[in-house]
Each structure stands twice: as structure tokens, then as C-alpha cells.
Amino acid sequence: MKNVLIIGGGPAALLLAAHLDENKFHVTICEKKKTVGRKFLVAGEGGLNLTYNSSIPALLNQYHPSGFMDAAIRQFTNQDLRDWLARHGINTFAGSSDRVFPDSDLKPFEVLNTITDFLSATKVKFQLATEWTGWDERGALRFRGSEVISADITVFAMGGASWKVTGSDGAWSRLFKERGVNVQPFRAANCAFAVDWSKQFMAAHAGKPLKNISLCHNDSTATGEVVITTFGLEGNALYALSQEVQTTLSFESTATVFLDLKPTMTVAQIRHKYGKARSSDVSKVLRNDLNLSRTSVALLKLFTDKRTFLDPELLAVTIKSVPIVLQSPGELDEAISTLGGIALDEVDGNFKLRKLPNSYAIGEMLDWFAPTGGYLLQGCFSMGVALANHLNELPTDTNP
Numbered sequence: 001m002k003n004v005l006i007i008g009g010g011p012a013a014l015l016l017a018a019h020l021d022e023n024k025f026h027v028t029i030c031e032k033k034k035t036v037g038r039k040f041l042v043a044g045e046g047g048l049n050l051t052y053n054s055s056i057p058a059l060l061n062q063y064h065p066s067g068f069m070d071a072a073i074r075q076f077t078n079q080d081l082r083d084w085l086a087r088h089g090i091n092t093f094a095g096s097s098d099r100v101f102p103d104s105d106l107k108p109f110e111v112l113n114t115i116t117d118f119l120s121a122t123k124v125k126f127q128l129a130t131e132w133t134g135w136d137e138r139g140a141l142r143f144r145g146s147e148v149i150s151a152d153i154t155v156f157a158m159g160g161a162s163w164k165v166t167g168s169d170g171a172w173s174r175l176f177k178e179r180g181v182n183v184q185p186f187r188a189a190n191c192a193f194a195v196d197w198s199k200q201f202m203a204a205h206a207g208k209p210l211k212n213i214s215l216c217h218n219d220s221t222a223t224g225e226v227v228i229t230t231f232g233l234e235g236n237a238l239y240a241l242s243q244e245v246q247t248t249l250s251f252e253s254t255a256t257v258f259l260d261l262k263p264t265m266t267v268a269q270i271r272h273k274y275g276k277a278r279s280s281d282v283s284k285v286l287r288n289d290l291n292l293s294r295t296s297v298a299l300l301k302l303f304t305d306k307r308t309f310l311d312p313e314l315l316a317v318t319i320k321s322v323p324i325v326l327q328s329p330g331e332l333d334e335a336i337s338t339l340g341g342i343a344l345d346e347v348d349g350n351f352k353l354r355k356l357p358n359s360y361a362i363g364e365m366l367d368w369f370a371p372t373g374g375y376l377l378q379g380c381f382s383m384g385v386a387l388a389n390h391l392n393e394l395p396t397d398t399n400p
Helices: 011-019 038-043 056-060 070-075 078-087 108-121 172-178 199-205 242-249 267-275 282-289 294-303 306-310 312-319 374-393
Strands: 002-007 025-031 092-094 099-102 125-128 131-135 141-144 153-156 183-189 209-217 220-228 232-234 255-260 322-326 337-342 359-361
Touching: 002 011, 011 025, 011 108, 011 374, 038 108, 038 374, 056 070, 070 374, 078 092, 078 099, 078 374, 099 108, 108 125, 131 172, 172 183, 183 242, 199 294, 209 242, 209 294, 232 322, 242 255, 267 282, 267 312, 282 294, 294 312, 294 322, 306 312
Parallel strands: 002 025, 002 153, 025 125, 153 359
Antiparallel strands: 092 099, 131 141, 183 337, 209 220, 209 255, 220 232, 255 322
């Protein structure tokens, strides 16, 4: 039997270990923290969005670069994930916006414990508080706080560079660069962006949400909600555009997103409804007849001149496209996920590292992007299972 060493204890690592053939492999998970799955638990603080109840084409459309995740997702789909969880006593349900969660009586730590209990039952060994520190002069793996751990196959699954408290600090990037592996600089993804709000607007609307809206940047549109903060703007609709906004900010000083306050209505419908209003007070018409919140009305006042605000024809167009100028992204460590990491041309179609013998990399270590929540987790889960399938199919006497 071959020894598989998985360095890192996040979602990709756990599902890889769960799907490796226990009759072919001795599996050890090394984690530098005292527990595994710490970022998994952070993801569950606002509700553990495991995946999305969407069609496969719609699911695949969320991953960038296009096509990178296709094979892995098709090997372990969103329904496959739900079925696998159900077999282990973790039932799920589809909530609003097709987001999939564990049953309401299951806490994130219970989901994690169920998975780790299953791994322990299949004789997966956990080596905790064991930090990988690189390679020695012979190319053997080195660890702090442990003797050398031998491995026939090494899988790196150490995460990106946000939420350092969970162990995902990106410090591994230096070690890979020293071995000649191309690692792209880390940037915040699924993050907030700064907006230069007026003090008066902030005093009245900081912390207020804008629900059932859509945002557009260049040719991409995302629906959901955002929150006005003292820093700027955050929320799932903006997170979904964060990669493209970051790309714009890499060569321009600002990036403009266009906020649609009534995505379910056309300009013509807004004009028609406005025209039937009995009040001549613009703010009252917006609130009472178009059901816009006070914060939405305040935004319109902030980003339009007086002539536009008082002209129903022009205002209807602005309601569908409020220009908001974004500046710098939020702090890297506060981002839900990161862009950057190991360049995708450094791995083959099975996530094998081209420059390191018998070694693979999966999860957020690689330079791919998906919107926050279930898309991120599904991508990591699917990569883990896809790699397990590949390794399981190798003849036992084959060099991995």
C-alpha cells in the first residue's frame, strides 16, 4: 500500500481523504493547527452554504477561468455532494436563491465532526499541530514539531491567504517559488471595496442593506444584496464581481459598478408606475409607489444631479443604473477568499504539480475564482474527489 500525505485540513483535503481507496492507501492529514476545518467553520458562521441547487451548466458558469473546474464538477456534482452527505447523516435543504444548507438542527461543527469521524473510522490518520516547513537538501518534506513523515504521494491543500487565524496565511508561496513553481501574487476576492461616501450619507445609512438588487461591471451582472459600510460596499452581489473589479483596478485607479435598484422592472415599467403616482413629491413616489427604501432614495440623490432627480424620464434610467465608483479592495486577511496562488499551468489535468515529483495541489492554493459560499466549497469538494478518483484508478505499481 502507498502512503498518501495530505498537507492541510480544509474541505478539499477532507473530501480527498474520504474518497481515497483505503485498500490501496494509508492516508495521513497533516494540519499545522490543533484542529482541521477551521476555515470551514468560519464559512459557516453566517449559515453553512455548502453548494447551490442549480443546473450543472449554471454551476460551471460560476468558475473562472472558464473550463478549469468542468471535469472536477462533473465528477462530483452538487447533487453528488448532497447524496454523499446524506449517506453520512447530513441532510440538506435548498433555501433562498438556491443555496443549499445542512438541516437547520445541524451546526457547522456537527457537520465537520461527522466528516472527521467518518475519516477516523476509515483509518485516516490526523497529525495535528504539525507545520510543513519545506524540503530538505534531498527533497524530503520537513515539518516543525514532528519527525519526518514519509510519503509516496504528497497532496498540498493549504488554502489561500485570507483569515490567517484559521491557518490559511499563504506563507507556503515562498517555499514553492524557491522550487521554481510560478505562484501568482495574492489579492483579495469576495471582498469589500472602498467607496468615498459623503459624511452626511454615512451618518444616516451606514450598515443599511440594499436587497434584491443587481450590479453590473463591464459585461458581467450579479444579483443579490449589498451592504453600505463606513469602508464602502460589500455583499454577495459585489463579491461575485470581485475578480473582474480587481482586474480593472490592476490597471485603473477606480472601477465603476452600476447598481440596478429594480432589476425585475424595465425602464418603461418604472416610468409607467411613476406616471400613475398621485404625489408630486419625488421621494414619496420612490418610496411609496416604487417601493424603494430610504437608503435607495438617498443613493439616488447622492449620485444624480438635481435635474435628473426631478425628471421622471431621466430618473427611471438612473434607477436601473446608479454609477458607484469603487476604489481599493478591503484588507487581504479580511477577504472571504483570495485570487492568486499556484498558476494553473503548473498543474496537469489531474492537479499534479509538473515541477515536483509525486506531488499534487488542490483547493484555494490554485489560482482560480468562484463567488463566495457554496460555489467555493463545491469547487474544493469536487477537486478533492476528482483527485481521489484519479489516484484510485492508478495501478498499484505505477509511479503517481
